[in-house]
Amino acid sequence: MKRVVITGIGALTPIGNNVKDFWHSLANGVSGAAPITRFDTAKFKTKFACELKNFNPLDHIEKSEARRYDLFTQYALIAVAEAVKNAAINFETLNRNRIGVIWGSGNGGIGTFEEQVKEYVKGDGTPRFNPFFIPKMIVDIASGVISIKYGLRGVNFATVSACATSNTALIDAFNYIRWNKADMIVTGGSEAPINESSVGGFNSSKALSTRNDSPATASRPFDVTRDGFVMGEGAGAIILESYEHAIKRNAPILAEIVGGxxxxxxxxxxxxxxxxxxxxxxxxxxxxxxxxxxxxxxxxxxxxxxxxxxxxxxxxxxxxxxxxxxxxxxxxxxxxxxxxxxxxxxxxxxxxxxxxxxxxxxxxxxxxxxxxxxxxxxxxxxxxxxxxxxxxxxxxxxxxxxxxxxxxxxxxx
Known part of the structure; x- marks a missing residue:
């Protein structure tokens, strides 16, 4: 079996829009929870979430490109770009037939689905849907878009295992490299669930905290007063490659994955x-x-x-x-x-x-x-x-x- 090392990481989170800021906030105990700004929560049981802060996707992606993608795919592209830079990768010098993408999302383009159904219901019954509706919505589109952007022709698929999704993607990527079916894999996961259908749906299942008077302290794991989770959004990207491949290209090695x-x-x-x-x-x-x-x-x-x-x-x-x-x-x-x-x-x-x-x-x-x-x-x-x-x-x-x-x-x- 091949050894598998980690050579790049990228993060887009409610407490930092890159790895440096994410880690600084994490190490200093910063909460990302605050009142929801995406929609009117007046009739919702939960009125807060962990949204991205000071973030505009158009700072990273051209408007013409962004309109083709749901937020979860935009988040994926932004996190991957940081990871690729972090890993000092020049794809032009590598065998891209041996580089894959395994990316996960639990819900895919649920925001796009909600938006399009609303537009249809408002209309006269004539099916006028955005031509990008389906490719924006499907869960596997992020892995496809990443491969297209970088010209990666190796193994390519999406994983879905609910909240275990991107760990499943990481394990699959680890295994494909160990089995010598790839030299490098871009892996991770992205989610953009802060919308009416997601918050309303999780409220109905009584899974979300309703501590609206103190959002920043609502997520309290292991505490006897805990009352549910706080929804978050964003992406994490990880570059995995075989030890030999990383050494050959003089890559910065951050850590090693050894078990899944x-x-x-x-x-x-x-x-x-x-x-x-x-x-x-x-x-x-x-x-x-x-x-x-x-x-x-x-x-x-x-x-x-x-x-x-x-x-x-x-x-x-x-x-x-x-x-x-x-x-x-x-x-x-x-x-x-x-x-x-x-x-x-x-x-x-x-x-x-x-x-x-x-x-x-x-x-x-x-x-x-x-x-x-x-x-x-x-x-x-x-x-x-x-x-x-x-x-x-x-x-x-x-x-x-x-x-x-x-x-x-x-x-x-």
């Missing part, structure tokens, strides 16, 4: 297994593939969305794998970014890469009254970032339908 595990709860449409069965199996599979012991993990970036059942089941699964482990650093960065749905895994993988590089564990903010059963079981990195040598970082993501995906990042040496 996927499983299923096989339990409920939207709820997680009480004992975190899928999470447990996924973490074990990732550890086995990485050929390390649970004691080797220094930091876990948890899925921890701030839902009552989800957080508890994940901690139960972690306890099953690691046992009570007060020295194991755990944190929930969704307390700052909100939940980026299909893009969450990529953004949180970048948080792990930075933790491995900087030897800093980002905090869990807003959480003070921890579930009694887990208050002393782990170091939940409450309130402030903590310095620590991070040789191995684990990232967990779980999605509706019981999908689970876990990746392990190692300090490069």
């Amino acid at each position: 595990g996927m499983a299923a709860d096989a339990y409920h449409l939207t709820g997680t297994h009480p004992d975190g069965e899928g999470a447990y199996l996924g973490m074990l599979a990732a550890l086995e593939e990485a050929e390390i012991n649970p004691s080797d993990i220094d930091y876990i970036n948890t899925h921890a969305t701030s839902t009552l059942l989800g957080d508890s089941s994940e901690l139960r699964a972690i306890e099953r794998v690691f046992g009570p482990h007060p020295n194991l650093n755990i944190s929930a960065t969704k307390s700052m970014t909100g939940h980026l749905l299909g893009a969450a895994g990529a953004v949180e993988a970048i948080a792990c890469i930075m933790a491995v590089q900087q030897n800093i564990v980002p905090p869990t903010i807003n959480s003070t009254d921890i579930d009694p059963g887990y208050k002393d079981a782990f170091n939940l990195t409450l309130g402030k970032a903590q310095p620590r040598t991070v040789n191995f970082a684990m990232s967990n993501t779980f999605g509706f339908g019981g999908h689970t995906a876990t990746t392990i990042i190692r300090k490069f040496a």
Whole structure:
């Protein structure tokens, strides 16, 4: 099997529109939650989210090009451009038949779908749809657009596993390179879900926090007063390549991916297994593939969305794998970014890469009254970032339908 290294990263998040700003906010415990500006929330139960700040896609993409893409594809292009620059890639000098794109999104162009259906309903029944309606909406279009922009003719597809989506993409990319089916893959995920249908739909399923009086403190993973997740948007892009390929082109190597595990709860449409069965199996599979012991993990970036059942089941699964482990650093960065749905895994993988590089564990903010059963079981990195040598970082993501995906990042040496 080939070794797989990480040579570039790009981030577009509610707490920073590039990797540098994202990491600075993450390490300093900055919340990205605020009242929604995209639409009138007067009749909605939840009136806040983690939107991108000071962001205009036209600063990055020509207007004529942007009109062909839904926001989720625009976000993907912007994050990928940063990752390509970060990785010092000149595609003209590389074999682009051996470079692929595996990109994920949980909802694809849901904003475009909502907009077009509204326009149709307003009309006289004549089907007047935008000619870009379908290509703007379909989930796989981002991977296609990325490949077209850079002329990448290798393996190309989209992954969809709800909120585990971009971790699934990362694992697939890791495997294709390990199997020598590609030299390099652009991977990650993007999501643009802050619209009426998404917020209304998640409100109906009682998944979102309704702490409208204090948006910045609404996402409080592991806290007994948690009442749901805070929706976020954005993208994370990661360049993976074989070790040999990276060395040959003198690439900057940021870290190494060494394990990935996927499983299923096989339990409920939207709820997680009480004992975190899928999470447990996924973490074990990732550890086995990485050929390390649970004691080797220094930091876990948890899925921890701030839902009552989800957080508890994940901690139960972690306890099953690691046992009570007060020295194991755990944190929930969704307390700052909100939940980026299909893009969450990529953004949180970048948080792990930075933790491995900087030897800093980002905090869990807003959480003070921890579930009694887990208050002393782990170091939940409450309130402030903590310095620590991070040789191995684990990232967990779980999605509706019981999908689970876990990746392990190692300090490069």
